[in-house]
Amino acid sequence: MSATTESTGRRPLVAILSGAGVSTDSGIPDYRGPNGVWRRDPEAQKLVTYDYYMADPEIRRRSWQMRRTNRTLAAEPNAAHLAIADLEREGVPVRVLTQNVDGLHQLAGTPARKVLELHGSARSFVCTKCAARGPMADALARVEAGEADPPCLECGGILKSATVMFGERLDPAVLGEAAAIAEACEVFLAVGTSLQVQPAAGLAGLAADHGARLIVVNAEPTPYDDRAAEVVREPIGTALPPLLTRLTAESA
Numbered sequence: 001m002s003a004t005t006e007s008t009g010r011r012p013l014v015a016i017l018s019g020a021g022v023s024t025d026s027g028i029p030d031y032r033g034p035n036g037v038w039r040r041d042p043e044a045q046k047l048v049t050y051d052y053y054m055a056d057p058e059i060r061r062r063s064w065q066m067r068r069t070n071r072t073l074a075a076e077p078n079a080a081h082l083a084i085a086d087l088e089r090e091g092v093p094v095r096v097l098t099q100n101v102d103g104l105h106q107l108a109g110t111p112a113r114k115v116l117e118l119h120g121s122a123r124s125f126v127c128t129k130c131a132a133r134g135p136m137a138d139a140l141a142r143v144e145a146g147e148a149d150p151p152c153l154e155c156g157g158i159l160k161s162a163t164v165m166f167g168e169r170l171d172p173a174v175l176g177e178a179a180a181i182a183e184a185c186e187v188f189l190a191v192g193t194s195l196q197v198q199p200a201a202g203l204a205g206l207a208a209d210h211g212a213r214l215i216v217v218n219a220e221p222t223p224y225d226d227r228a229a230e231v232v233r234e235p236i237g238t239a240l241p242p243l244l245t246r247l248t249a250e251s252a
């Protein structure tokens with residue numbers, strides 16, 4: 001499946017880049033952003049930094065406790081996730097490129113094949129040795145049962161969350177697909193992202209370079225505001241549903 005074949009239909013392809021701001025209404029703080037939780041707390045950042053994680057069992061133990069107690073897996077989709085799922089349900093060709101690892105777009109009803117998770121998913125674990133994967137809930141159940149640092153059941157390797165840690169490369173295949181979508185789309189909607197870090201900034205620039213109509217919905221100014229056809233500063237939960245309804249009407 002490629003973005004190009006999807007965009008050959010009559011209705012224009014809408015790419016939605018979603019950042020941390022889309023999930024704050026679901027009670028999930030901004031972890032990775034320039035002012036995110038981890039950047040402000042170096043000790044906490046070690047728990048999600050690949051080299052520390054691989055080298056130190058104590059870091060892994062604390063990291064599993066953090067995963068066990070954080071609220072990401074219990075969070076519910078909010079009005080923004082639901083409005084994006086509605087857009088897809090209305091037949092508008094949509095691809096979601098998300099910086100979030102919470103899986104809330106899929107929980108809201110956007111089909112998983114339409115969602116590219118740029119930073120991976122907190123809902124799965126992965127083995128750092130054999131790449132075996134499974135539901136995070138299964139690994140957390142082992143932690144609850146007393147395993148401080150549950151090893152891979154296939155090979156004994158170190159398990160981690162299937163998210164991209166600091167010091168890890170983003171998946172080149174996912175990045176390549178995201179770039180193809182940015183180039184192919186007619187509308188590129190950046191929501192709840194500061195567009196200050198890669199790959200988000202690059203994708204917005206790529207879309208604008210290829211003639212997409214750029215729409216920015218973010219509380220703070222972004223470096224791409226002057227290239228945007230539309231900049232919306234209102235809260236995402238109230239601004240996004242009417243904006244997407246308008247896009248649906250334009251697309252019909």
Ligand code: ZN
Pocket residue numbers: 127128129130131132152153154155156157
């Ligand atoms: Zn393994």
